[in-house]
Amino acid sequence: MLGALAKKIFGSANDRRLKTYAPRVAAINALEPELASLSDEQLRGRTDELKAELASGKTLDDILVPAFATVREAAKRTLGQRHFDVQLIGGMVLHEGAISEMKTGEGKTLVATLPVYLNALSGKGVHVVTVNDYLATRDAEWMGQIYRFLGLSVGTIVHGLDDDQRRAAYACDITYGTNNEYGFDYLRDNMKYDFAQMVQRGHNFAIVDEVDSILIDEARTPLIISGPIDDRSDLYLAIDEIVPRLAREDYDLDEKQRAVSLNESGNEKIEGWLREAGLLKEGDLYDAANITLVHHVNQALRAHKLFQRDKDYIVRNGEVVIIDEFTGRMMPGRRYSEGQHQALEAKERVQVQPENQTLASITFQNYFRLYEKLAGMTGTASTEADEFQEIYNLEVVEIPTNRPVQRLDEDDEVYRTAGEKYKAIIREITEASKRGQPTLVGTTSIEKSEYLAELLKEDGFRQIDFADPNALEPLYDAARRGEHRKIFAVLNARFHEQEAHIVAQAGVPGMITIATNMAGRGTDIQLGGNAKMRIEQELGPAGGDMPAEERARRQAEIEAEVARFKEKALAAGGLYVLGTERHESRRIDNQLRGRSGRQGDPGRSKFYLSLQDDLMRIFGSERMDGMLTKLGLKEDEAIVHPWINRAVEKAQQKVEARNFDIRKNILKYDNVMNDQRKVVFEQRREFMARESVRDEVDEMRHGVIDDLVARHIPEGAYPEQWDTAGLKEAVAHVLNLDAPVEEWAKEEGIAEDEIRDRLRKLSDEAYQSRVERNTPEVMTYVEKQVLLQSLDGLWREHLVTLDHLRQVIGWRGYAQRDPLNEYKSEAFDLFNQMIGHLREQVTGQLMRVEIVFQEPEPEGLPPMFAEHLDPATGENEFAAGHATGSSGGGGPALGFAAAGMSADTAVLERDPHDPTTWGRVGRNEPCPCGSGKKYKHCHGRFTA
Template identity: 75%
Template sequence: MLGALAKKLFGSANDRRLKSYAPRIQAINALEKELEGLSDEALRARTEAFKAEIAAGKSLDDVLEPAFATVREGAKRVLGQRHFDVQLIGGMVLHEGSIAEMRTGEGKTLVATLAVYLNALAGKGVHVVTVNDYLASRDAAWMGRIYRFLGLSVGTIVHGMDDAQRREAYACDITYGTNNEYGFDYLRDNMKYDFGQMVQRGHAFAIVDEVDSILVDEARTPLIISGPLDDRSELYQAVDKIIPLLTPEHYDLDEKQRAVSLSEAGTERIEELLREHELLKSEDLYDAQNATLVHHMNQALRAHKLFTRDKDYIVRNGEVVIIDEFTGRMMPGRRYSEGLHQALEAKESVKIQPENQTLASITFQNYFRLYSKLAGMTGTAATEADEFAEIYNLDVVEIPTNRPVSRLDEDDEVYRTVSEKYAAIIQDIEAASAKGQPSLVGTTSIEKSELLAAELRKAGFKQIDFADPKALGPLFEAARAARPAKTFAVLNARFHEQEAFIVAQAGVPGAITIATNMAGRGTDIQLGGNADMRIGFELEGMEEGEARAAREAAIREEVAAFKARALEAGGLYVIGTERHESRRIDNQLRGRSGRQGDPGRSKFFLSLQDDLMRIFGSDRMDGMLTKLGLQEGEAIVHPWINKAIEKAQSKVEARNFDIRKNILKYDNVMNDQRKVVFEQRREFMGEASVRETIDEMRESVVEDVVARHIPADAYPEQWDTEGLDKEVRRLLNLDLPVVDWAKEEGIADEEMRERLLDAANAAYAARIEKNTSDVMTYVEKQVLLQSLDQLWREHIVTLEHLRQVIGWRGLAQRDPLNEYKSEAFQLFEALIARLREAVTAQLMRVEVVYQRPPEPKLPEMAAHHADPVTGEDEMAAGGSTGLGSPGAAAGGAAMAVGYVPPAQRDPNDPSTWGKVGRNEDCPCGSGKKYKHCHGALA
């Protein structure tokens, strides 16, 4: 009560923040007349003047007003667009490192130019992040006209560019690109062996477009770079021989849940068997250093006890081929992930194909937290404000609309069954189309959009060929004749360029557009259609002249007439076919209507069989409504239902946030270690010589090896001299009379340590003298970097395996997260010790051939990022980790499509292509991307 009263008296925190910008807006507006009088050259010269002021010590805030005024004037001259006052507020919010929530149609793309220009003046580079390659290219070309006019350089990062092109783009003042490309470039840079090979030049400031989609929705799956793993056939075969020695008392089998695990007796038996085969690295099977071994053991157990030959898989031509559990068909080329397929190959005694290994990975949360300053913009962020504040330390500021919103948001209609709901939706669509009102129909999944499309086809509507924008012809003809078009378009994520055109024309009178997710479409739905896009498509290739000018004028006149008719019909009608589990997604859909003060309406149709309604107790409601006599086809409509549904959505949002937060806690452990490794790696690369580090490593190795074999305060006869001698040979490559030294009277561990270190230093000095200091300096750095990379990759795999099993610690009333932190720290310490040993052992043996060795090459790599909604791998091919791979087989094992290297593909034989990434060049040799060529037919 008191809070509401205070809000009325003093305004909300958001209102107070908006008021604080008023003096700056007045100052910017006061400069407008002065700048209008400048020539283009004089306006452009202001950029260099601003840079000089900043170099002289002024802050970016000191030049904000004149810089914003300059951008506004540049936009007026180049694009014919003038920033509204509310857009100036948005620019200031972005500059301050916050999220600007601006409704759809308020011009977010133009708003970004203000903060981008101002921050680019510092010369550290500004990254603008978009959700797909099309938007990155489009925005860079469109807004780049303003930046170039004002004397700044603009680059674009898209899939398929080589390192030289990427380096050039990152060197620009402003760089546009997708979240995936920025993340992968960061990971690849930290696998390079020379600063000159790196492409990124730092992380100063980034503006994330559709910030909620990228930092919340896509944050559920990490970016992964994978490569082939070293051959581990022997380990798979050794583990496979152990499993048949187990009896039913050694494991718990749950066939219903398709799960199997070792019992207590089984654990003891396995430990005995592993010791016999000399596979156990310590006494306890569940020690952290045995995490990978436990993982292989579990996969072998699943292969033997859950998977049956000729039911779950067959062996054909020496290969294990999966059988689809639903269709019974063979699925050649697909493989179980996480080593399960290799376990099946070991079981069937066929050739074991190498599995893929994660070479590097990072979540979007941890990538974007690298930036010194981060900002974002979207139409819907308020519902996730807590998450942005807690994870990214970002405030959400709601920017007022330029004109009041006049959209009518109607109460939800709730039906008993899905069929009744769809019948009502079709009826509503037909009514809207008949009066010339454009409709946008939102669905929660691609599957449901196809279901609705089928219902529309039954009702006599014809689906527009999505790959051909000219197929909109019948819609325009119907709009001209003021009759229902009886056509509809279904949006999917395959053709971004055509998609933008379809979305842009969704405001034509009578148009019907079905879309799954309206975030990141990058194009406003303008009533009457988008004249500029129509001109671009319809007059493509037409030469300038009177004929073209006349045709342009005719299109603009027609679009204006269409707009008048759409306004008369009530504006854009948004129909939601189901409530999403997040209010934000529903708001994104609703926000497409009511652009810049236009009229519009929105309504959601629900059924008690919808996922959200079903989960929140619709059974009782169904029984109650039947008793009350609700007839078939009747709907319940009441504001209370809306409130109840929103309350249910907020519960789901809170649960999802907790899940993401928990995932991040685990990932933060690896991220802390990743930062240490990457920073140390950069230090090594930046040093002229790592000789001092190598010497320290050698000294540490000697100290460790002596400490392991000569206990403190022990008598010489208690020393493990034979073990010490063996380790000295292995690690230092020295043949020393260690056993004889130990027999000397009065010798102590300290003297033994000094003798070993002196001998090792002398041997290494001789090696340097033999090979020359310059050559050894080069060799030392390469050995150090390559050893660090190899051990870090193995460490990532071990941590992944540890994370899969650490949850069992909860059964012993121990916090799995704390256990994970503790074990991960021990593993990291072991990694450092192994690095010292590996580098020392290699350098004490290295023989240099007197020619400069070839530059070390990065391992063969494939990029992966699973779409959080569909599970499809957005990047090229392959599936190394099974994360989000298409489909899951029996037992919940993810499957990945087999990747065929481009060199092995026959352009004339599509059967040899394997899985081709949507953004790869088409294997047929056309020069087009696969999604625009043969992929368009899929």
Template identity: 70%
Template sequence: MLGLGNFAKKLFGSSNDRKVKAYRPRVAAINALEPELAALSDEALKARTAAFREQLANGATLDDLLVPAFATVREAAKRAIGQRHFDVQLIGGMVLHDGKIAEMKTGEGKTLVATLATYLNALAGKGVHVVTVNDYLASRDAEWMGRVYGFLGLTTGVIVHGLDDEQRKAAYACDITYGTNNELGFDYLRDNMKYDFAQMVQRGHAYAIVDEVDSILIDEARTPLIISGPLDDRSDLYNAIDAFIPSLKPKQDFEVDEKQRTVSFTEVGTETIERALEAAGLLKGDNLYDVENVTVVHHVNQALRAHTLFQRDKDYIVKNGEVVIIDEFTGRMMPGRRYSEGLHQALEAKEKVQIQPENQTLASITFQNYFRMYGKLAGMTGTALTEADEFLDIYGLEVLEIPTNIGVARIDDDDEVYRTNAEKYRAIIRLIEECHGRGQPILVGTTSIEKSELLAEELKKKGYRQLDVADPKAMRAVYAGSNGEKVFTVLNARYHEQEAAIVSQAGVPGAITIATNMAGRGTDIQLGGNADMRIRYELSEVPESPERDAAAQAIRAEVARLKAEALAAGGLYVLGTERHESRRIDNQLRGRSGRQGDPGHSKFFLSLQDDLMRIFGTDRMDGMLQKLGLKEDEAIVHPWINKALEKAQQKVEARNFDIRKNILKFDNVMNDQRKVVFEQRLELMDGAIVRETVTGMRHDTISAVVRKHIPENAYPEQWDTAGLKVEVGEALALDLPVDIWAKEEGIAEEEVIHRITEAGDAIMADKEARFGAEVMSYIEKAVLLQTLDQLWREHLVTLDHLRQVIGFRGYAQRDPLNEYKTEAFTLFEAMLTNLRQAVTAQLMRVELVQQDATLETPELPPMQGHHLDPMSGTDEFGGAMPVGGAFGADPFATARAQLGDGDQMVAEAIDPNDPTTWGKVSRNAPCPCGSGKKYKHCHGTFA
């Protein structure tokens, strides 16, 4: 019997159905234009782009142009790439144009759908960004869909790793730019570290379409993007601490919480590690938690995490003497990418490989705050409805489910639950053999490299041969499965270079493909194989000729024959080896089967020893199943089990949502400050002369110095004239007789401020007269921007440390978020005060030896990119980003270096023989005395 809600839905349609129905009239209008556009010549069709832009210039809106523009793109796609948009694809394009998320099943042509909204919005001339999950898809889609845009007279660029700034700038200047979420975010951060508008590569954030929007805005949004620079080598410390960890005993010395992915010392463990550190001479005092031991505590905790929470061949692998991260979402290797906060160094110490130096944060942003900068944002994916609340809450994005062009014929079986992993794997092998025996292609989804290789070993015991997918010829070898040969392929982090090609052929009859967490996502699995992909690989070295055309035709004929065989065998069988903590990931795996009305099958195999069942299930379930008489190799199969699992997954999803929301709340505090700093930088870069700004800073500094030593309404005999004289000398490099002024009758603090200000202004006016206005303006801007950058970086580190400890305020019944806001604002004000003082001190001391050199823009520091999870420490993006030269930690040393050397102009801010002229020197900067040592190893040891 239908419930009231189901009855109403059947009678009136769901809310989603009604919204989709509202797009139908415009679909009919687009279809009505098709005969008219089909009659146009290529030149006439291309000319419509200029006509549309003219209409926009005359006051038309993009909505006014939607119907004729979509019809134009459809006709161009037919001519340029031989594909015609279905009616449901037109609806998807309208959803994207409206700034919503289009949920479309796998194989429904999302890549083609994006061309509609992309073309329409590109007409405005502000640039459209199409965001994908990896470089391969960005390059593929830009080349593929770029043919459509090029046919209509629009330019297409692509942003991938390894491009220089000129190439990036050219790509962003195009009408349409394809790129990965990581590259776009890093470019934004790098742009806000540049010193000149001409160096910036992005030109704004008008409109973005995010492909695989759930992966980018949900999964990867748990982790901020970070750009960092190297710190000192501390490998001895890591190795010394790592030596103590293996001797610690679980439960006695430490406790692990797998659900929260945390580990903590017990009281016994704390005493044990204290004694070990004390014996090694690493402990200051007798208490591990004294403030002077904060660094040691941090690294001890990271070493413990490395040994207890991170498993080799699951979270990382060791390859060529390096610890290489495995992406938890895709199962891919992330060469060059590193965990942060000293965790990667702890893993290197654990695995006894060379330890690389740590990094300091230079800039960071979350994906939430990056993508919310776009004036209009849209997305598309096959799985978004389960996270609809989060999309609406965080991004203001509504999810609409677009109906399939042809109904889904896939059969989704209930899960089979076994008591042990051994029983589960035996059942999986039996099903794989059944599918292979009847020539049915099968895709096996695993959650880790370790489990995919375990399954591979079981297949080898049954006489199956594993294909070497690192071999470019492996794609062709997949077809051996269609001849009944017992072969299989494993796609995981070790072989990602070939995964797109291999996955494209996973629909060949009898093919067995084991994929880690959707390796190759974004590549369509077509029954019988992908003819276009085969032609590209197999005939890549064959020149255009009748023979090549004949070979291509033969390939298409073979694929058609194999497709008929695969259809007869039941289509693609998707087998999940365990449930993921997110229903969405399971749906992604299921969605690989049953594209465009093809038959298909899906089933998940579980055991009570699976992570999800073990951590989030109940301990009593095993005993209950034994009491019910469940025998070995028997499974329990019931819709109630599926419901219970779904409830467990919903709980995990809700917890992860709360984690992401909490991270975002704290990042919003930093984001407000980031906006102020970045906007201020843009204003400073825009103004050729920053005289007014630095003059204001100097005057504010003078006022602050005077008021510090002359209390309000105090008599001159109460003034701290000695202290004032010293601080005026330090802050302004001025030797003024303030002690004599104090003896003058009737003098007040305002008069003292006025006299010091006049003296400071006179010094700066003299410098401008001697150096020239252009040079002085350049020096002011260089010093101001570089000092701001240096203090901002130090501020980021301070905020990060504050964030790590602010949670303890909750024990005092105070809201950690409010406490963080208050403390962060106080720190930000202190940073601005330091900025005024540092800029003033440096500019008052600057001198030029010569003035005959060309002024050059300062270079950026050496950078590394990271995309780390603050909850687990997982780094999904790392490695060097060559963006220019390097500068040290002392910002004014940079200004001097950039002004020239040798016969060029040199800025002399300090006297190497007079430490009082050095100002504040970073511990890691070269010592100003000229010894060539770091400051901390030279004069800094006495500071």
């Protein structure tokens, strides 16, 4: 009560913050006449003047007013657009490192130019982050006109660029790109072996467009760089023959948690069928030897019972293509990992591709926290304000609209069954079409958008194909005559190539557009249609074959007609947003609603629900069904009441809170890995920066000797208690030295310190002779490569181990122990073990290395895939990546021949008694020494 009263008197915290920007807005406006009088050359010269002021000691805040005023004037001259006062405020919020929440149609893309230009003046680079390649390219070209006019360079990072192109783009003052590409470039950079091969130059300032989509929806899951492993397609196909035979009572399905598992009867049936198929040869399904079969069965079960075709994925051109739940777009090249995509390929009977293993990973949460300053913009952030503050320390500031919102948001209509709901939707669409009101119909999946399209066709509507340049002519003709034509278009992943044209013309009077999702579409729906896109489509690009006078006449006609169409659409009530279902997230619903009522236009929005909708069905519709029955709700009748809206909103809040908890929990675990990742990446960069790592190599060798001596000669033990035979064998195995340890131990009064010193001296002499034999210059290069390659290999193994640990650590909770603390403790021990392994592996390799000169290998990292977990399912996706960067940093063309080394080399005939002739040995190969063991269990084994 008191809080509400104080808010009325003093305004909200948001209102008070907005008032602080008023003086600077007034100052920017005051500069406008002065800047308008400057020539283009004089205006461009202001960039150098502002840079000089920064160099003289001024801060970015000191030059904000003249910089913003300069951008506004440049935008007027290049784009014909002038920043509104509220857009200036939005730009200041972004510059301060906060989230600017601006309604759809308020010009967020233009707002970003203000802080981007200001921060780019520092010369440290500014990254603008978008949700897809189309928006990155479009915005870089569109807004780039302003930056280039003012003398700044603009680059774009999209999929498919090589390293040189990426390096050039990052070197620009301003770089546009997608969140995935930025993250993957960071991971790839930290797999390179030379600074010159890296593409990014630091993380100064980033503005994230659709910040809620990127930092909330996609943040639950990590980006992963992975590489291919053995092909097991036959196993996937064989198991896929078995799983569909399960009955409903053979497995437990939890749609709320999106989980499915076999129960006792299911286990028995699967075991029997696997034995019949010859896949289960001994023991039961859950024996350690059969754990791979369990994994494959579980993934096949998920593929059949959780994943729905045309909702979670589609099959196109013989490939399973993932559908992004939040944008409704296809994600070509992306794949679920851990065998899930292979299970889907087996289910759909398309070619099963090989699996992959993790080489490097990071979450968006931890990647974007690398930036010195981070900001974001979206139309819907306030519902997630707590999460932005807690995870990213980002405050959400609501920016007022340039004109008052006139959209009417009506209460939901709730029906008992989906059939009744769709009947009502068809009736409503028909009425809107008769009125000539443009209508945007929102659905939650491809399947439902196409089901609704079929219902419309049955009712006499005709679907148009935007691939035909004359597709809209019947609609334009009807709008001119004021007639009613039943015409609609579908925007989903199947028609994503036509996306910009469909969205741009969704405001034509009488147009019906069915869209799977409107998040991050990047193209506003303008009443009457988009004149610019219509001109491009009907007249072609400027400078074509059409005479200039004819083009100007036709262009004026189109612009006049679009203006008339806008008047008709306004008279019909503006854009009508009709939602066919509530999404789990209120933000997605708000994004759909926000398409209507842009820049003060009238509009209307309404959602139609049924108790059979996923949200209502999963989150407690039984009580509501009983209540509606008692109220005597008849067939085809709906209940409309604000209480229903509040009940649905509470259900959405529950889902959002659960997802927030999932993201927080994932971040807590990932923070443990992130701390270790920072240490490894920083150490790696330090090694790369040094001309020589000889000191580190010597220190590692001495550390290994200290560990060996401590292991075989316990502190304070008598000489007769020493394990001299074991020490001699360990020294030979690790250091490749034949040390007379047993003879030394027989000397009178000798102590372990003396043994340690002698071993150090012996190893130093042996290593020095190896350096002289191979030349110091070559060995300097080899040492760095061995160190970096060993660190990379062990780090990859460590990532896999941590992933496995994370999957099972939850069981510690049954022993009344905190799984997170247990994970931290275990991860710390594993990290220390990895460091020990690194010392021994590097020492062992360098004490055996022999240089073999040969033709240089082609440069480039090994085949890799860029993965990102699907936010809807929690499963990995990955995109086939290109080999990037260089595996070497120049230097002589040479190879390594050493026990356990990972470099491919041309080697001599292997001598079982001389490890220097073994070259590269696969970890699962028989050991060349002839022991009969695998190499990883014999000479390839290093223990801490």
